[in-house]
Amino acid sequence: MAGPGARTAESRLDVRRSSAFDVAAGAAPVTWLGEHHRSVPHLIGFSARRFYGDRLELVTRHPRNESADVIDVVTVDGASVVDGVNQAEVTAVLDLVRRFAGDPPPGGIAVVSPFRAQADAVEAALLAAYDVDEIERLGLRSGTVHGLQGSEADVVIASLGLVDDDPPSRHRFAAGPNLFNVLVTRARRRLAVVTSLRSPEGLVGDFLAYADRPPLAPEATPATGWTAELAEELRRLGLPVRPGYPVGRWRVDLCVGTDADAVGVICAVHPDGVAAHLERQRTLIRAGWRLHEAFASRWSGDPIRAALDLASGISAGGHGIGSASDDDGAARAGAQPTRAA
Structure with a gap:
C-alpha cells in the first residue's frame, strides 16, 4: 500500500479532482505571463486586476480600442x-x-x-x-x-x-x-x-x-525636454497629443491623433539603452502601431521644423519606422544623440 506522501502526489495529478492548471503546476514550476497580446482592454481588464493583481501588461491597448x-x-x-x-x-x-x-x-x-x-x-x-x-x-x-x-x-x-x-x-x-x-x-x-x-x-x-462599465482611457505621463517641446508644437498645429501613452510595460513617447488614426512618435532612445529601445519598437509594431521617429538631432533641436515635418508625414499616412528592419533601427538608435523623455 502506498504511504501518505504517495497518496498526496497521486491526488495532485488526478484530473478528476484538480484542474489542468493545478496538475501542471504540481509537476513543474509556474511561470506567469507578463504580457497579454490577445484581447482588447475591456475583455482582459477584469482578469488583469482580479486574478493577476495588475501584473499582466496589456500590449493590445491603442486609442482605437482603449474605451x-x-x-x-x-x-x-x-x-x-x-x-x-x-x-x-x-x-x-x-x-x-x-x-x-x-x-x-x-x-x-x-x-x-x-x-x-x-x-x-x-x-x-x-x-x-x-x-x-x-x-x-x-x-x-x-x-x-x-x-x-x-x-x-x-x-x-x-x-x-x-x-x-x-x-x-x-x-x-x-x-x-x-x-x-x-x-x-x-x-x-x-x-x-x-x-x-x-x-x-x-x-x-x-x-x-x-x-456594464466601459474602460477608461489610460493616464498619460508628463513629458519633459525635447519631447515636451515637440508635443507643444504638434498641438499648435491642431493635432491631439498624449505623452507617455502606456502599452504594456512600455510608454510611447507621444501618441498623436485619435482612434484608429493615432500613431506613436518615438522622440529618444529608451532610457534603458538600445536593447530596450529595439524591444519596445518590435513590441509596438507587432501590436499594430504605426511609429515615427522624431529624434532632436535630425532637426538640430528645432521643434517647430520637426513638428511641421512630422505632421506632414502623419497626414500623408507614412509608415514611419514600422517598415524598417531591426538592424536599421539599431543603427539609428545607436547613432543619434538625444535627450531622454
Missing part, C-alpha cells in the same frame, strides 16, 4: 434548469449566433459554458440549426470551459447556465477562479454573456457589474 465597450450581458427571463440544461439560455445563444452570422468575424465564433449538460445542449441546437458548410463559414465551435481552454475566437458567447435558486454547489463551480478566468478571456474582439441570474453575487456578480 471600447465590447462585453454584452444578455439577461434571460423566466428560465429554469432541467437535468442540468437551461433551455432559455440555449435559445438566447442561438439568437446571438444568428446575429453574428450576418457579419461573421474572421476569427470565428465560440460558445462556451461551465457545465457539460449545458454545453451539450447548445452544441445539439447549433448542429440542428447549421449544416457543416455554414459551421465552417462561421468558424463556429462550442464546448465546456475545459474543452476550450487554450483556444480563442474573435467572438465568444458564454452561457452561464445558472438560475438564482440553483444548488450552492453549481454556483461555486461556475465561480471557481481558474474556470471563470478562462470562461471570460477566450474572446479577442467581443464577449456576450448570457445569464438568467437576477441577483448575481460574488465573482459572477462582480464581473457582470464590470461588464
Whole structure:
C-alpha cells in the first residue's frame, strides 16, 4: 500500500479532482505571463486586476480600442434548469449566433459554458440549426470551459447556465477562479454573456457589474525636454497629443491623433539603452502601431521644423519606422544623440 506522501502526489495529478492548471503546476514550476497580446482592454481588464493583481501588461491597448465597450450581458427571463440544461439560455445563444452570422468575424465564433449538460445542449441546437458548410463559414465551435481552454475566437458567447435558486454547489463551480478566468478571456474582439441570474453575487456578480462599465482611457505621463517641446508644437498645429501613452510595460513617447488614426512618435532612445529601445519598437509594431521617429538631432533641436515635418508625414499616412528592419533601427538608435523623455 502506498504511504501518505504517495497518496498526496497521486491526488495532485488526478484530473478528476484538480484542474489542468493545478496538475501542471504540481509537476513543474509556474511561470506567469507578463504580457497579454490577445484581447482588447475591456475583455482582459477584469482578469488583469482580479486574478493577476495588475501584473499582466496589456500590449493590445491603442486609442482605437482603449474605451471600447465590447462585453454584452444578455439577461434571460423566466428560465429554469432541467437535468442540468437551461433551455432559455440555449435559445438566447442561438439568437446571438444568428446575429453574428450576418457579419461573421474572421476569427470565428465560440460558445462556451461551465457545465457539460449545458454545453451539450447548445452544441445539439447549433448542429440542428447549421449544416457543416455554414459551421465552417462561421468558424463556429462550442464546448465546456475545459474543452476550450487554450483556444480563442474573435467572438465568444458564454452561457452561464445558472438560475438564482440553483444548488450552492453549481454556483461555486461556475465561480471557481481558474474556470471563470478562462470562461471570460477566450474572446479577442467581443464577449456576450448570457445569464438568467437576477441577483448575481460574488465573482459572477462582480464581473457582470464590470461588464456594464466601459474602460477608461489610460493616464498619460508628463513629458519633459525635447519631447515636451515637440508635443507643444504638434498641438499648435491642431493635432491631439498624449505623452507617455502606456502599452504594456512600455510608454510611447507621444501618441498623436485619435482612434484608429493615432500613431506613436518615438522622440529618444529608451532610457534603458538600445536593447530596450529595439524591444519596445518590435513590441509596438507587432501590436499594430504605426511609429515615427522624431529624434532632436535630425532637426538640430528645432521643434517647430520637426513638428511641421512630422505632421506632414502623419497626414500623408507614412509608415514611419514600422517598415524598417531591426538592424536599421539599431543603427539609428545607436547613432543619434538625444535627450531622454
